[in-house]
Amino acid sequence: MRLLDGKHTSQQLRNEIREEVKKFVEKGNRRPHLAAILVGNNGASVTYVNAKIKACEEVGFASSLIRLSDTISQAELIAEVEKLNADESIDGFIVQLPLPDQIREHKVIMAIDPKKDVDGFHPQNLGRIALNMHAFVPATPAGIVELLDRYNIETGGKHCVVLGRSHIVGLPMSILMSRNGYPGNSTVTICHSHTQNLPEIVHSADIIIAAVGRPNFVTADMVKEGVVVVDVGITRVVDTTKKSGYRLVGDVEFDTVSKKAAFITPVPGGVGPMTIASLLKNTMIAARRRKV
Ligand code: GUN
Numbered sequence: 547m548r549l550l551d552g553k554h555t556s557q558q559l560r561n562e563i564r565e566e567v568k569k570f571v572e573k574g575n576r577r578p579h580l581a582a583i584l585v586g587n588n589g590a591s592v593t594y595v596n597a598k599i600k601a602c603e604e605v606g607f608a609s610s611l612i613r614l615s616d617t618i619s620q621a622e623l624i625a626e627v628e629k630l631n632a633d634e635s636i637d638g639f640i641v642q643l644p645l646p647d648q649i650r651e652h653k654v655i656m657a658i659d660p661k662k663d664v665d666g667f668h669p670q671n672l673g674r675i676a677l678n679m680h681a682f683v684p685a686t687p688a689g690i691v692e693l694l695d696r697y698n699i700e701t702g703g704k705h706c707v708v709l710g711r712s713h714i715v716g717l718p719m720s721i722l723m724s725r726n727g728y729p730g731n732s733t734v735t736i737c738h739s740h741t742q743n744l745p746e747i748v749h750s751a752d753i754i755i756a757a758v759g760r761p762n763f764v765t766a767d768m769v770k771e772g773v774v775v776v777d778v779g780i781t782r783v784v785d786t787t788k789k790s791g792y793r794l795v796g797d798v799e800f801d802t803v804s805k806k807a808a809f810i811t812p813v814p815g816g817v818g819p820m821t822i823a824s825l826l827k828n829t830m831i832a833a834r835r836r837k838v
Contacts, residue, residue, distance in 0.1 A: 547804050550693050550776065550811040556819035559692065560605055563826050567606040570833070578833035579608040580664065580825070581630055581639035585623065585649075586616030590782065591642045598640070601822045607829060610636070620649045624657045631659040638664030638682075638832040640825070643714070661835065664828040667713065676721050682828050687719040689820025690755065690776050692827075694729040697809060699753070699774055706732035707751035709764070709797065715757040715778055723753070756797035766802035775803060775810040778817050 571577055580602050584595045595611065602609035612626060623645075630639045639662055645651050655663075660670040666682035674681035683691070694701060706723045710716035716736060723732040732753065737744050748754060748768045756764050757778035769775070779797030796813030804810050811817055 547807050548697075548809050550697055550774075550809050550816060552689070552693060552811060552816040552818065552820045555693055555696050556689070556823040558696075559820075559823040560601065560826065563823070563830055564605040566830060570830075571606070575833070576635075577606060577608045578638075578829050579610070579636050580829045581610040581612060581633075581636045583612045583614065583623075583626060583630075583639065583641045585614045585618060585642070585645055588644070591644075595642050598822055598825060601826055602829075605826055607826065616646045618646075618649075620653060623649055623654055627654060627657045631657075631662060634836075636662065637836055638662045638829045640665045662832060664825060664832055666718070666828065672713075672718060672721075675718055675725075678725050678727070682831070683722065683824075684714055684718050685821045685824040685828065686715045686757075686778060686817060687722055688824035688828070689817060690719060690778070691722055691729050692824060693776070693811070693817070693820050694774075699729065699809060701729040701753065702731035704732045704752035705750055706734045706753040706755065707748055708734060708736045708755045708757070709738075709748070710757035710759070710778075711736050711738045712757060716755075719755055719757070723755075754798075758797050760797055761795040762797070762799040764798040764803060766799065766806055769803055769806055771806050772808045773806065775807045776817060777811050777813050780813060780818060 582595050582598055599609045599611055630636055641654055655667045658668055660668045663671055663682055666684035671681045675683055708716050708720045720734045720736045723730055724734040735747055737747055745768045749770055753774045755776045759779055759781055761781045761783060775798055777796035777798040780794045782792040783795045785793040794814050
């Protein structure tokens with residue numbers, strides 16, 4: 547078994563971006579600038595957004611964090627989005643999800659200028675991905691593709707089973723793996739809550755991408771020898787032995803599945819760090835595309 551080491555690979559990617567920013571700025575361009583809107587105080591969201599802002603500093607990006615009350619109305623939030631759309635000093639921005647119940651997420655996502663949608667959540671970006679056109683690919687699937695690429699994982703003609711059909715991970719991931727190209731050209735099956743015979747389907751997989759958010763959902767009896775496993779799950783499970791009071795558990799039972807896998811991502815240190823690095827990469831692309 548070999549680890550698909552997201553921590554190491556994301557550091558490589560960030561070093562490359564830092565070099566790219568340096569040259570970009572030396573040529574007289576202003577620094578790439580990522581903004582993040584964070585609504586409310588959801589613990590995981592605060593952690594993720596802080597990590598994104600910190601990553602910006604590390605590679606030499608400018609960053610802005612816009613914190614808004616969880617009582618904000620949908621119209622007020624959309625007005626904030628429109629301000630960022632119009633702000634020429636900002637190359638890309640994200641609205642951290644989930645949003646409070648009074649706000650319909652898709653209304654907010656639809657308000658984001660697709661050219662600044664570095665999260666790749668706007669339907670225009672998803673449509674462009676499906677058509678194999680230039681697009682912002684959502685950071686988690688983009689990070690997974692980067693990881694498969696950097697480890698030279700063979701994907702052509704392989705059976706790739708994607709567990710979960712979320713708009714952020716499962717759906718775009720399934721499109722990317724089925725597209726004509728590398729990584730891609732896989733035969734893709736998407737499994738979800740209505741799937742019958744899930745263990746049998748997973749057992750026939752050459753590549754498993756698990757994104758269901760259920761700790762230890764994939765067990766060793768469900769996988770075949772030599773499988774490539776990408777674990778997107780990061781559920782917080784109470785653990786009083788940890789300073790934080792919790793530990794992160796993946797969708798895959800690592801200790802047992804890793805004995806059968808050819809390659810597997812650890813949790814933490816697999817997909818998570820790749821996600822942040824991919825967001826930076828998207829922001830760099832947005833900055834290169836700007837006219838001012
Ligand atoms: N919530 C969980 N993952 C993400 C992400 O990649 N982007 C945003 N904006 N919100 C998230």
